[in-house]
Amino acid sequence: MKAIIYRDNGGPDVLQFVERDRPTPEPGEVRVRVAVSGVNPTDWQARSGTAHRKLFPEITPHLDGAGVIDAVGDGVDPGRIGQRVWLFMAAAGRPTGTAAEYTVVPADQAVPLPDEAGFDVGASLGVPALTAHRALTVAEDGPGRLRPGALDGKVVLAAGGAGAVGHAVIQLARWAGATVITTVSGPEKAKLAAAAGAHHTVNYREGDPAAAIRAITPDGVDIVAEVALGANLTVDLAVLRTRGTIATYANEGGHPVELNVGQNMVLNTRLQFLVLYTAGPQARAAAVEDVTAAIRDGALPVGEAHGLPLLRFPLHRTADAHRAVQAGAVGKVLVDVTP
Numbered sequence: 001m002k003a004i005i006y007r008d009n010g011g012p013d014v015l016q017f018v019e020r021d022r023p024t025p026e027p028g029e030v031r032v033r034v035a036v037s038g039v040n041p042t043d044w045q046a047r048s049g050t051a052h053r054k055l056f057p058e059i060t061p062h063l064d065g066a067g068v069i070d071a072v073g074d075g076v077d078p079g080r081i082g083q084r085v086w087l088f089m090a091a092a093g094r095p096t097g098t099a100a101e102y103t104v105v106p107a108d109q110a111v112p113l114p115d116e117a118g119f120d121v122g123a124s125l126g127v128p129a130l131t132a133h134r135a136l137t138v139a140e141d142g143p144g145r146l147r148p149g150a151l152d153g154k155v156v157l158a159a160g161g162a163g164a165v166g167h168a169v170i171q172l173a174r175w176a177g178a179t180v181i182t183t184v185s186g187p188e189k190a191k192l193a194a195a196a197g198a199h200h201t202v203n204y205r206e207g208d209p210a211a212a213i214r215a216i217t218p219d220g221v222d223i224v225a226e227v228a229l230g231a232n233l234t235v236d237l238a239v240l241r242t243r244g245t246i247a248t249y250a251n252e253g254g255h256p257v258e259l260n261v262g263q264n265m266v267l268n269t270r271l272q273f274l275v276l277y278t279a280g281p282q283a284r285a286a287a288v289e290d291v292t293a294a295i296r297d298g299a300l301p302v303g304e305a306h307g308l309p310l311l312r313f314p315l316h317r318t319a320d321a322h323r324a325v326q327a328g329a330v331g332k333v334l335v336d337v338t339p
């Protein structure tokens with residue numbers, strides 16, 4: 001089979017296009033013929049060595065993808081062969097990610113993909129959708145699960161709504177009934193966020209974004225899904241309601257985070273840091289169930305018409321796909337693996 005591998009941490013040039021034997025699923029695993037592989041910032045960070053140390057002599061990258069199960073290991077229902085699936089955390093603590101024609105994953109990380117969704121949707125889920133779900137379900141006064149109506153009466157602020165996670169936050173929050181506000185850097189990204197379903201967009205580079213958000217929701221925001229905590233914390237606290245939650249999944253820009261303890265005490269702020277790897281199996285399983293339900297309802301479409309442009313690369317150009325993500329490409333970067 002054709003695969004992408006790297007043996008050493010470094011820049012995109014460490015990625016090699018090679019031939020490898022098809023992997024054999026072990027007990028409890030499935031083998032998937034990958035159609036589309038999704039690329040996330042976590043993937044290039046792992047490749048470069050900035051995210052965590054390299055665990056295996058040779059690694060096939062990428063956490064997310066979609067395809068068809070073509071073999072199962074002992075203990076897995078053989079009736080799953082031929083099932084369309086979306087994959088998450090494929091390369092988490094394992095050497096076999098989705099940047100290959102075939103990959104093996106634990107059976108519960110190959111999730112049945114509803115007929116309503118294509119492989120592009122499946123490959124765009126994983127890290128962004130599960131992270132978004134976590135951000136929307138950690139509030140003290142909010143739901144622990146998402147479904148239509150679960151966020152009725154709540155106001156969600158999606159920071160950076162044109163990004164992959166921000167896009168998923170908008171879609172899931174809208175599906176669950178929230179009023180969704182998003183901050184963006186300009187009119188083109190505002191169009192994308194509106195296409196994703198945001199009720200309101202605020203350009204954080206113009207005027208007073210906190211005042212603009214407060215004009216929309218005088219009582220404040222219930223949940224902030226934050227991508228750049230250091231840069232945005234002042235605005236977040238200015239618009240957060242009492243007992244509101246800031247759920248932060250990144251700190252883009254690397255700005256230091258300074259907390260005014262007294263201000264946060266008075267607000268009873270919940271500051272929730274999150275990452276999928278350590279969220280725990282129960283939280284991930286709940287997110288998988290709810291995201292799959294949202295797919296069935298047609299709530300998670302992708303493509304420019306739905307606020308998430310798709311940037312495609314063939315498998316042999318995976319290094320270019322990494323360069324695009326690392327450079328901050330707007331939209332979702334996908335690698336087409338097999339027809």
